[in-house]
Amino acid sequence: MLDISVIIPVYNASEFLEKSVLSAIPFEEVKEVILVEDKSTDHSLEICRRLADEYSKVKLFQHPDKENHGAAASRNLGIEKSSGSFITFLDADDYYLPNRFDAEKKIFDDPKIDGVFGAIGIEYLTEKGKQEFQSKFSDNSLTTVNYPAEGKEIFRGLLGLTPKTFGTFFHLNTLTIRRSAIDKHHLRFNEILRVHQDSDFIIKLAFHCYLKSGIIDQAIAVRGIHDDNRITKIVKYSPQYNQRQHLFWNSLYDWSKLQPLDTEAAQHITLQKKAFELSLKKGFSKTVSLLLATVKNPNILRTKYRFTYSHEAE
Incomplete structure (x- = not known):
């Protein structure tokens, strides 16, 4: 039993x-x-x-x-x-x-x-x-x-x-x-x-x-x-939501660097972490960082963070 x-x-x-x-x-x-x-x-x-x-x-x-x-x-x-x-x-x-x-x-x-x-x-x-x-x-x-x-x-x-x-x-x-x-x-x-x-x-x-x-x-x-x-x-895509999502994905990212993950899984976690890291930026810095990240890997636009979220609310 x-x-x-x-x-x-x-x-x-x-x-x-x-x-x-x-x-x-x-x-x-x-x-x-x-x-x-x-x-x-x-x-x-x-x-x-x-x-x-x-x-x-x-x-x-x-x-x-x-x-x-x-x-x-x-x-x-x-x-x-x-x-x-x-x-x-x-x-x-x-x-x-x-x-x-x-x-x-x-x-x-x-x-x-x-x-x-x-x-x-x-x-x-x-x-x-x-x-x-x-x-x-x-x-x-x-x-x-x-x-x-x-x-x-x-x-x-x-x-x-x-x-x-x-x-x-x-x-x-x-x-x-x-x-x-x-x-x-x-x-x-x-x-x-x-x-x-x-x-x-x-x-x-x-x-x-x-x-x-x-x-x-x-x-x-x-x-x-x-x-x-x-x-x-917690309001979705609000600054508080983005901060907590960033901490979550950052925790997974730190863990993933020590594990034998396949390429797709490792990249997914990295992109999620990067997306919510970008979400914490503001104004022109955020725009430039997003453009550079998108050029590097367009898949970042398909992460759980909505890049269309209103900057004014942040």
Whole structure:
């Protein structure tokens, strides 16, 4: 039987935390639920302590200095403190569904499989959160990939390099990974990234480890959409958005220089990094830099950054 450590970073999640934890505890496969409290300003710490007292599976940790370090550092601390052979993650405002580990029970019989992922659904918890989410993202009921995939197909799909449309990133809440695999490749979350650290981790994971899709036609977990979701607060192609995208692609770029990536993947990451680097420039300098970059490689105009974005807004 699988023995799984569920890692939940906790910051200002008092309204949702108990539902999240109680969705993970009942699974026979779940050995422990690790709460890493990140100096919340609400009553989250009190709830964490109560849950740890009430349920033997729940273990509570804080950063050594008791300060706020962000979700990436909290997940890394959770990995360090975990004792299960398998690791999963769960955001404190989300929850698992009863079929969460159905695919894993069979797929992990194959020793070459390092990780399994599935589809996540959406629950709108507030009307404002719903409006903000739908204004920025497609109103799909599932976040999932478009077809079953495994191995290097997943890495290339996440970069948008597959012949078929791969779909969106799979959500961290739906990933189950062998502890031995992430330790072997020294994989941890980039603590410099306050957002996108999950996407950064997943892409690197897909390169180093053998992943396989599990249940992708129905949700195995649910993402709660509410007023305080950080990702919905960022206006696409705004200076803040471009800055965070630049940090994300720069992280992948630094990593890629040390890996034996194929030419297409390496060039894709380089161009994305360069595009968002250019997005941070302004005025005449930006125009000249863009022209020079386009002459060097016209494909930069096909990156995720929209060069037609209004300079006045920047």
